Amino acid sequence: MSNAEGSxxxxxxDFEIDIKKLKPLEVIEKGLFNIVQxxxxxxxxxxxxxxxxSASKQEDAKQQRMILDELQVLTNIKKHPSILxxxxxxxxTENNVSIVSEYPENGCLLEFLRNxxxxxxxxxxxxxxxxxxxxxxxxxxxxxxxxxKTIRIGDLGLARRNDDKNYYRIVxxxxxxxxxxxxxxxxxxxxxxxxxxxxxxxxxxxxxxTLGKMPYDGVEDVLKYLERGRRLPKPENCHQEIYNFMLxxxxxxxxxxxxxxxCEKFFENHLQQFAKGVLESVKERLExxxxxxxxxxxFAK
Numbered sequence: 517m518s519n520a521e522g523s524x525x526x527x528x529x530d531f532e533i534d535i536k537k538l539k540p541l542e543v544i545e546k547g548l549f550n551i552v553q554x555x556x557x558x559x560x561x562x563x564x565x566x567x568x569x570s571a572s573k574q575e576d577a578k579q580q581r582m583i584l585d586e587l588q589v590l591t592n593i594k595k596h597p598s599i600l601x602x603x604x605x606x607x608x609t610e611n612n613v614s615i616v617s618e619y620p621e622n623g624c625l626l627e628f629l630r631n632x633x634x635x636x637x638x639x640x641x642x643x644x645x646x647x648x649x650x651x652x653x654x655x656x657x658x659x660x661x662x663x664x665k666t667i668r669i670g671d672l673g674l675a676r677r678n679d680d681k682n683y684y685r686i687v688x689x690x691x692x693x694x695x696x697x698x699x700x701x702x703x704x705x706x707x708x709x710x711x712x713x714x715x716x717x718x719x720x721x722x723x724x725x726t727l728g729k730m731p732y733d734g735v736e737d738v739l740k741y742l743e744r745g746r747r748l749p750k751p752e753n754c755h756q757e758i759y760n761f762m763l764x765x766x767x768x769x770x771x772x773x774x775x776x777x778x779c780e781k782f783f784e785n786h787l788q789q790f791a792k793g794v795l796e797s798v799k800e801r802l803e804x805x806x807x808x809x810x811x812x813x814x815f816a817k
Contacts, residue, residue, distance in 0.1 A: 531591060533557070533604040533616055540568055544623075548572065549579050554619060557603070557815070564815055565619040566603055574612050583613050590615065597805035600660060600668040601812050618812060620660030620668050628661055630728040656723045662808075666801045696731045700742055701770060711770035717779065718765035721758070725751035742768070757786060 539556040544567070546552075555568040569586075571579035590602040601618035608614070622628055660668045695703060699715035702708050719731050731748055732738050747766050750759040761782050767773050774782070787795035 531602075531604045533606050535606050535608055538566075538568065538606060538616070546572065549582055555616070557616065559815055562815070564812075565621075567600075567617045567619050568606070568614050569617065570612075570614040580613060583615060587613065587615055590617075595806075595809055595813075597802040597809065598667055598669055600670040601809040603812060617670070618662075618668065618809070620670075621663045622661035622665065624657055625659040625661055625667065626656035626723065626728050629656070629724065633727045656720055656728070659720075662805070664801055664804070666805050695738060699770065700739060700768060703739065709770065710776060711773045714765050714773045714776060714779065715770075717776075718762040719748070721754075721762055722748045722751060725754040725758075742766075755786070755790070 537558050539558070541554040541556060544552045544554055549572055551570055551572050553568045553570075555566050557564045557566045569583070571583050573579055587605060593599070595601070600620065603616040603618060606614040606616060658670055660670050662668060697716045697719045699708075699712035702712045722731055723729065729751075732741065735741050747763060750756070754762075761774075761779075765773055765779075784795065787798075
């Protein structure tokens with residue numbers, strides 16, 4: 517494939533899916549740069565629901581490059597139960613590339629929270645912490661839910677790794693930036709370290725505990741708001757201990773923010789203390805997700 521020439525993007529024989537086995541169905545989302553559809557992947561008499569992601573304009577070189585960028589990440593990243601499983605790639609023409617991924621039955625986490633506020637409010641008021649703890653993602657709109665409510669991180673088109681293995685994102689200069697989720701130091705550089713994603717992670721927690729409220733709603737200049745020492749307020753049903761931890765994630769000095777390993781330890785300890793049953797349920801679901809992804813990979817071959 518000419519677009520991937522000279523790169524370590526993928527080997528077609530390892531990931532390519534016969535287009536005849538794929539039946540596109542309804543459009544899930546249509547954006548400026550890509551279109552996402554539900555589709556069916558068939559193998560004998562078995563039909564498997566999947567997601568088909570393509571460039572909105574197949575003839576647009578920039579949009580194709582974005583699909584290829586995401587494909588490169590998906591074929592190189594290690595499988596993880598919290599990442600939307602990559603199934604394969606469809607090559608209909610030399611310049612027409614589509615990504616096939618696991619289908620998250622419950623859709624986008626942000627919309628799920630907004631559509632089920634009453635049930636979540638009951639849980640929060642009873643201090644039964646939700647198991648939807650997420651990491652390394654800019655916003656809840658890029659996080660999805662399977663049938664059993666296990667999260668999957670998607671939309672990895674902007675993800676990269678640099679030579680010293682620190683996770684970062686390079687945002688295309690012509691793409692709109694979701695600045696309400698971004699750490700202050702990234703607004704000029706467009707370079708994202710682990711510590712800047714920790715800031716975004718805490719904004720995701722704010723979204724979770726407010727059941728989908730827009731961060732900094734009504735604030736005209738977010739950067740000035742932050743520089744004056746102000747932060748997102750404590751959500752009504754958020755445990756004080758969790759909010760205190762969120763504040764450490766919003767330190768203006770990236771060096772003083774926790775690492776993701778620290779975030780994992782904090783929430784594991786918190787759940788162990790306040791919601792041990794939820795912690796055990798999360799671990800079981802992640803183990804189940806690993807098995808599901810293995811079956812999905814085997815089915816696509």
